Amino acid sequence: MKIRLICFTSSGAEVCGRMVELLARMGHVCQGYKKGTFQGGESFSVADGSLREWTEESFSSQDALIFVGAVGIAVRAIAPFVKSKTSDPACIAVDEQGNYVIPLLSGHIGGANELAEELAQGLGALAVITTATDLNGLFAVDQWARENSMRICDMGLAKQMSADLLEGKTIGYFTSFPIQGTPPKELAEGPGSGTELEISIAASPRSRKALQLIPRCVVLGIGCRKGTSAEAIEWMVQEVLRDGGISPYAMCAVASIDLKAQEKGLLEFCETWRLPFEVYSARELEAVSGDFSVSEFVSSITGVDNVCERAAVLASGNGRLIVKKHAGNGVTVAAAVREPELVWPEER
Numbered sequence: 001m002k003i004r005l006i007c008f009t010s011s012g013a014e015v016c017g018r019m020v021e022l023l024a025r026m027g028h029v030c031q032g033y034k035k036g037t038f039q040g041g042e043s044f045s046v047a048d049g050s051l052r053e054w055t056e057e058s059f060s061s062q063d064a065l066i067f068v069g070a071v072g073i074a075v076r077a078i079a080p081f082v083k084s085k086t087s088d089p090a091c092i093a094v095d096e097q098g099n100y101v102i103p104l105l106s107g108h109i110g111g112a113n114e115l116a117e118e119l120a121q122g123l124g125a126l127a128v129i130t131t132a133t134d135l136n137g138l139f140a141v142d143q144w145a146r147e148n149s150m151r152i153c154d155m156g157l158a159k160q161m162s163a164d165l166l167e168g169k170t171i172g173y174f175t176s177f178p179i180q181g182t183p184p185k186e187l188a189e190g191p192g193s194g195t196e197l198e199i200s201i202a203a204s205p206r207s208r209k210a211l212q213l214i215p216r217c218v219v220l221g222i223g224c225r226k227g228t229s230a231e232a233i234e235w236m237v238q239e240v241l242r243d244g245g246i247s248p249y250a251m252c253a254v255a256s257i258d259l260k261a262q263e264k265g266l267l268e269f270c271e272t273w274r275l276p277f278e279v280y281s282a283r284e285l286e287a288v289s290g291d292f293s294v295s296e297f298v299s300s301i302t303g304v305d306n307v308c309e310r311a312a313v314l315a316s317g318n319g320r321l322i323v324k325k326h327a328g329n330g331v332t333v334a335a336a337v338r339e340p341e342l343v344w345p346e347e348r
Contacts, residue, residue, distance in 0.1 A: 001028045001029070001063035001064050001090075001111070001115070002028075002029050002030075002061070002062045002063045002064075003023055003028050003029070003030040003031075003062060003063060003064040003065070003066065004030070004031055004032075004033060004058045004062050004064075004065055004066070005019055005020060005030065005031070005032045005033065005065075005066040005067075005068060006032075006033040006034070006035055006047060006051075006054065006065075006066070006067055006068065007032070007033070007034055007035070007041060007044070007068040007069065007096070008034075008035050008036055008038075008068070008069045008073070008096075009036075009038055009069070009096050010038045010039045010040040011096040011097060012068040012069055012096035013034060013038065013039075013040030013041035013044070013068075014040055014098075015068050015094060015096060015097070015098040015123070016032050016034075016041060016044070016066075016068045017032065017040075017041065017043070017044075018098065018122075018123060019066065019068075019094070019119060019122075019123070020032045022118075022119060022122040022123070023119075026118065031044075031045060032044035032045070033045050033046070033047040033054065034046060034047065035047045035051060035054070051073075051077050052077065052080070055077040055078060055081065056080075056081055058089075059078065059081040059088075059089060060081075062089050063089055063090065063110070063111075064089050064090040064091070064092065064110070064111070064112065064115060065078070065089055065090070065091050065092070066091075066092045066093075066094060066119075067091075067092070067093045067094070068093075068094050068095075068096055069093070069095070069096055070093070070095075071093045071102060071104070073093075074091065074093040074104055075093075075104065078091050078104070078105060082105065084155075085106065085108075085109055085110075085142070085155055086109060086152070086155060088105055088106045088110060089105070089106060089110055090103070090105065090106045090107075090110035090111050090112035090115055091103075091104045091105035091106065091110075091112060092104060092112055092115065092116050092119070094119070094123075094125070098123045098124075098125055099125050099126065100125060100126050100128055101116045101117075101119045101120040101123065101125050101126070101127045101128065102116070102127075102128040103115075103116045103127075103128075103129065103130075103131075107129070107130075107131045107134075107143075108131065108140050108142040108143035108146065109142045109143070109145070109146050109152075110146075111146060113127075113129055113131065113134060113143070114143075116128075116129070117129070132162065132166055133162055133165065133166070136166060138162075138165045138166065138184075138186055139165060139171075139184040139186045139187060139345065140162070140345075141158050141161055141162070141199065141211065141213075142155075142158050143345075144344075144345055145213050147343075147345070148215065148340070148341075148342050148343065149215065149216050149340070150201070150213040150214055150215050150216075150340075150342075151213070151214040151216075151247075151249040152211070152212075152213060153205070153211075153212040153213075153214065153247070153249070154211060154212065157197065157210075157211040158211055160197060161197055161199070161211055164194070164195045164197060165186050167194075168194075169192065169193065169194035169195045170186060170187070170188050170192045170193045170194065170195075171186060171187050171188070171192045171195065171197060171198060171199060172187070172188050172189070172190055172191040172192030172193075172198040172199070173187050173188070173189060173190075173192075173198060173199035173200070173201065174189070174190070174198065174199070174200050174201070174202075174210075175189075175200075175201040175202070175342075176201060176202040176203065176204075177201060177202075177215065177217070177339060177340055177342055178339075178342070179201075179342040179343065179344055180341070180342065180343045180344065181343050181344035181345075181346070182344055183344050184344065184345065187199070196209050197209060197210075197211060198210050198211070199211050199213060200212050200213065201213045201215065201342070202214070203215065203217055203218055203246050203247060203250035203337065204244070204245040204246055204247065205245070205247060212247075214247045214249045214250050215250065215340035215342065216249070216250060216251070216252035216340070217250055217252055217337055217338050217339065217340045218246055218250040218251050218252060218322070218335050218336070218337060218338070219251075219252060219253045219254070219255055219312050219315045219316040219319070219335065219336050219337075219338050220237060220240070220251060220253070220254045220255070220275075220312060220333060220334070220335055221254075221255050221256065221307065221308035221309055221310065221311035221312030221313070221315070221333070221334045221335070221336065222237070222254055222255070222256050222260075222266060222269075222307075222308055222311070222331065222332065222333050223256060223257065223260070223298070223302075223307035223308045223311075223331070223332040223333075224260065224263065224265065224266065224330055224331045224332070225330035225331075226263070227264075227265070228263070228265045228266075228329075228330050228331055229265050230264075230265045230266075230268035230269045230272065232265065232329045232330065232331055233265050233266060233269045233331050233333075234269060234272075235328075235329065235331075236326060236327075236328055236329065236331040236332075236333045237269070237333055239326055239328070239333075240323050240326050240333045240334070240335055241335075243323060243326065244322055244323040244335055246322070246323070246335065248273075251273060251275055252275070252276075252338060253275055253276050253277075253278055253315055253338070254266065254269070254270050254275050254276070254277050254278070255277075255278045255279070255280065255311035255312060255314065255315035256277070256278075256279055256280075256307060256308075256311050257279060257280060257281070257282060257285060257302055257304065257307045257311065258279040258280060258281050258282075259302060260279065261279045278311075278315045280311060280314055280315075282302055282303035282304040283303075284314065285304045285306075285307065285310040285311060285314060286303075286304045286305075286310075288310045288313050288314045288318070289318075290309070290310075290313055290321065292305070292306040292309045292310055292325075293306050293309060293324060293325045294306060306325065307332065308325050308332040308333055308334040309321055309324060309325050309334040309336075311334075312334045312335055312336035313336045315336075315338070316336040316337060316338035317338055317339075319336045319337045319338050319339060320336060320337050321334065321335070321336045322335050322336060322337055323335040
């Protein structure tokens with residue numbers, strides 16, 4: 001995570017410095033800031049301008065903000081910039097004596113609760129967790145989705161599900177993928193009880209009322225003519241997703257032949273969707289086993305009879321080809337599933 005910390009007193013600077021060291025050891029990229037003129041925090045950057053300006057810039061560029069000082073200072077600083085549970089950074093307040101670590105925002109999806117508990121352990125402090133599901137030892141679907149890199153399609157349904165769990169209802173779930181471990185006692189595979197709401201874990205949405213959790217598990221294999229635009233690639237990708245009933249949020253990677261490693265349209269498409277781009281040689285693609293569409297023309301140009309299907313299967317770890325080659329406007333696209341590694345949370 002990219003994390004910024006800010007302190008306002010000498011005592012706070014000492015605690016802030018300890019947290020910077022802790023976070024760095026955990027592998028986070030962090031920077032301490034000081035606001036005001038006081039002893040300590042010599043290695044920190046100075047927060048020029050107002051606290052509001054510092055918070056606004058940090059809110060949009062960081063994964064987490066930590067305020068070392070009164071909760072009220074932190075609340076007033078972040079209040080103008082709070083937008084959504086799915087996009088706000090984790091925000092935490094720590095008192096200047098380092099006794100209490102208090103998640104204020106994005107406890108589950110942003111990871112504030114987990115980060116607070118890690119900091120509290122390192123500081124010898126108390127993490128003050130206030131989210132209802134945590135207090136009652138219940139399954140927190142938004143936190144579990146984050147831990148398993150799944151997209152929640154409807155935060156309103158996620159909120160309703162938490163309310164149902166707090167009322168003692170059992171939530172049914174359906175999954176297209178194996179999940180390691182033991183499901184929480186509040187969940188039941190198949191229909192639940194006391195509520196129509198259910199959880200669906202799949203790359204394709206269910207027709208029934210379901211809280212859709214979408215794993216990033218679909219690899220797109222793409223071939224194209226030289227100079228093909230990102231818009232043309234996008235159009236064909238959307239056609240493949242529609243035909244396969246696949247959510248765009250399920251996309252996890254794009255693969256092609258190494259001849260396309262610098263293809264501008266492909267690179268722009270991947271940048272837009274923030275997808276890694278993997279390329280393979282003709283020999284590597286030819287070695288992939290399976291029933292693929294064959295093109296003598298493609299073979300004469302690239303040295304392999306099919307690019308998109310073979311690339312999708314290879315990049316998915318020899319996963320299942322779920323959409324065969326679609327072609328149009330100089331673009332070919334296919335899709336394969338890379339089985340996600342899903343794990344149930346440990347019992348609380």
